[in-house]
Amino acid sequence: MKRSFIREILEHTTSDTISFAGGLPDEKLFPHLALRESATHVLGDAKSLQYGTTQGYLPLRNKITHLYTTEGFRTTADNIMITSGVQQALDIISRYHHQEAITTESPSYLGAMNLFDLNQLEQHPVTLHRDGIDIAAFETSFSQTKLAYLIPDFQNPTGYTYTQEKRAQIARIVKEQQGILIEDAPYSELYFKEKNQSISALLPEQSFHLGSFSKALAPSLRLGWIRADKTLLEPLLAYKEAMDLHSNGLSQAIVDHYLTDLHQYRSHTALLRKMYSKKMQVFKTYLDELLPTLEYTIPQGGMFIYGRLPGISTSALVKHALKQGVVFVPGREFYYKQERDDELRLNFTNCSAKEVYRGLSILARIYKQACHTNKKAA
Amino acid sequence: MKRSFIREILEHTTSDTISFAGGLPDEKLFPHLALRESATHVLGDAKSLQYGTTQGYLPLRNKITHLYTTEGFRTTADNIMITSGVQQALDIISRYHHQEAITTESPSYLGAMNLFDLNQLEQHPVTLHRDGIDIAAFETSFSQTKLAYLIPDFQNPTGYTYTQEKRAQIARIVKEQQGILIEDAPYSELYFKEKNQSISALLPEQSFHLGSFSKALAPSLRLGWIRADKTLLEPLLAYKEAMDLHSNGLSQAIVDHYLTDLHQYRSHTALLRKMYSKKMQVFKTYLDELLPTLEYTIPQGGMFIYGRLPGISTSALVKHALKQGVVFVPGREFYYKQERDDELRLNFTNCSAKEVYRGLSILARIYKQACHTNKKAA
Numbered sequence A, B: 001m002k003r004s005f006i007r008e009i010l011e012h013t014t015s016d017t018i019s020f021a022g023g024l025p026d027e028k029l030f031p032h033l034a035l036r037e038s039a040t041h042v043l044g045d046a047k048s049l050q051y052g053t054t055q056g057y058l059p060l061r062n063k064i065t066h067l068y069t070t071e072g073f074r075t076t077a078d079n080i081m082i083t084s085g086v087q088q089a090l091d092i093i094s095r096y097h098h099q100e101a102i103t104t105e106s107p108s109y110l111g112a113m114n115l116f117d118l119n120q121l122e123q124h125p126v127t128l129h130r131d132g133i134d135i136a137a138f139e140t141s142f143s144q145t146k147l148a149y150l151i152p153d154f155q156n157p158t159g160y161t162y163t164q165e166k167r168a169q170i171a172r173i174v175k176e177q178q179g180i181l182i183e184d185a186p187y188s189e190l191y192f193k194e195k196n197q198s199i200s201a202l203l204p205e206q207s208f209h210l211g212s213f214s215k216a217l218a219p220s221l222r223l224g225w226i227r228a229d230k231t232l233l234e235p236l237l238a239y240k241e242a243m244d245l246h247s248n249g250l251s252q253a254i255v256d257h258y259l260t261d262l263h264q265y266r267s268h269t270a271l272l273r274k275m276y277s278k279k280m281q282v283f284k285t286y287l288d289e290l291l292p293t294l295e296y297t298i299p300q301g302g303m304f305i306y307g308r309l310p311g312i313s314t315s316a317l318v319k320h321a322l323k324q325g326v327v328f329v330p331g332r333e334f335y336y337k338q339e340r341d342d343e344l345r346l347n348f349t350n351c352s353a354k355e356v357y358r359g360l361s362i363l364a365r366i367y368k369q370a371c372h373t374n375k376k377a378a
Helices: A005-012 A032-042 A058-069 A085-096 A110-118 A135-145 A164-176 A236-244 A249-260 A262-290 A314-323 A353-377 B005-012 B032-042 B058-069 B085-096 B110-118 B135-145 B164-176 B236-244 B249-260 B262-290 B314-323 B353-377
Strands: A080-083 A101-106 A122-129 A147-150 A180-184 A207-212 A224-228 A304-308 A343-347 B080-083 B101-106 B122-129 B147-150 B180-184 B207-212 B224-228 B304-308 B343-347
Touching (some): A032 A249, A032 B032, A058 A249, A080 A085, A085 A110, A085 A180, A085 A207, A085 A224, A085 A236, A085 B236, A101 A135, A110 A122, A110 B236, A135 A147, A135 A164, A147 A164, A164 A180, A236 B110, A249 B249, A314 A343, A314 A353, B032 B249, B058 B080, B058 B224, B058 B249, B080 B236, B085 B110, B085 B224, B085 B236, B101 B135, B110 B122, B122 B135, B135 B147, B135 B164, B147 B164, B262 B304, B314 B343, B314 B353
Parallel strands (some): A101 A122, A101 A147, A147 A180, A180 A207, B101 B122, B101 B147, B147 B180, B180 B207
Antiparallel strands (some): A080 A224, A207 A224, A304 A343, B207 B224, B304 B343
């Protein structure tokens, strides 16, 4: 198995590197003091330190259930399993579906593609457009695979969001084909204007909906969950148990206590949306000034701007950039067969405005040099 | 995949059930107030909430390294990978060694056997004696498998401990055969008299030594680690990354801060040893009074007393016991082919003396009834 470009980069950059690479939230927005209050409360009692149940801490599952039901998505605590982030949720599901075929978006989330490989799923990539996956190609592929992995909100890496129409079409196809949808939704709370309806809400019995506190609260808590029909969830428990018995109980108890004040959580995510929307605007302004040839779509939420630099190998570009103290992820990494090399993913949530300006200036300079070299070679 | 008896039981017992089943530490001994102090410190800064590195938080890896070097086992931070408990460490290693053959103890840890099945390892069980595995049978088996999984200290389920002589013999065989040992050591700090030398210390380049804070501090932190030669550890990083990116960062930072005062940690584990030794004595006294026909070996540490009730099916017994509010694990669960049914595992760390007396009295009554029924049938 190969390690991912992103994780390796994360481990080799210095504190001086300007990183547009990882999907890092802005540390300044972590609610660490509120979580500290919850930790103080929770650790007043030894109970939160004992072994817990494999499916997850029931009070927390109840609170997650409430988040669904208030959105009109009928859910009970039986439908929820707590996992160590969405990453582990994906591992559990793809381990259960090992050696099956799966329809994926192209490009897609690197960490999912690695897991599908590890669990020997046969990946069938289908082109992702700005308004969602190519429906005709999806229908053809899904009729064979009966299993799909999609990220409909502010997709990773592209930042694209599915239209309501495409969501309904996907739901119709999955129903007609009697298949299963894995809907990965780690960014869903990070919308700039309005929250999208999940496709799973249209398909409650034929979907795994994957949620996470990594982006809405903090990643180091490693808390995600699977929402699924009980008959789909039940067989996964034995896998979760074999893999790590249960997810971190202290984190679960802390987040459960934090969510007791739901208003506090709502205010926090509202602040995140406001700040990330501003950060995206700043990033966009500098991009348009410094890299005007980048072709991209303005995201409606999430953490990434994805674009194309025509005629340039971004995987060559990133090597020069790294030497100059800037890093991003070349688009090639997100294609199953690495077939495109002129795209790149830029994270806009982590860096300060000053760093963004400096980082993009450096990128622009290297890009100009590369264009110049290309011209001379031609 | 089947769920384990123990985890299912844990989830179906009520708060009134007297449980000798799980490997639960005594909650009263959790250092929750010291961990609260560490949590308060750590959460004063938002940094501990950000994504971390796959191999684990470096300051914590340094502290674990120090625990090894003070015992004369040469180790650097490069040799340590933090995992979500020993359970995940076993999953990572057996995933990497999937479809290989492996020599195991018979009986062995249920959670490991499940993982070996999940990862399609071919299990070769070798009889475990009171002083360690059967050496001749081990040598024959290991010459074929080149991979072994052993729990030399206060084994789960038997509580048996390998003699120094057998440790040396195992090391010799693993070296001669140029194979690899997986040494599971979650109970190693829970010795009553003196700490045993790990077999891995004799085999630093051919072993995975698995350690854990689940028993020495608290299980819900889900923090374990793998100590291995860098060449053995390196390929596992891609698996760990694919599985959950990294282990809980908040727990890692809290335990790192807690370990800054090493004296505090040493005093805590010394207290655990003293209290668990006392608890074992109490358990033993009641056992000898109430179930005098139980054949067992007095453990030198750990959490379990394992014994045999001649002529009785303990898997039938446990069903009656559950109805009367007492639960233990029938020995059959720990045999790969479930070939023995007259043994049982009793946890002595979790219940109070009063509960132990009441629970063992109930077991004794049910046992007498079962013997009576057996006689009548004969």
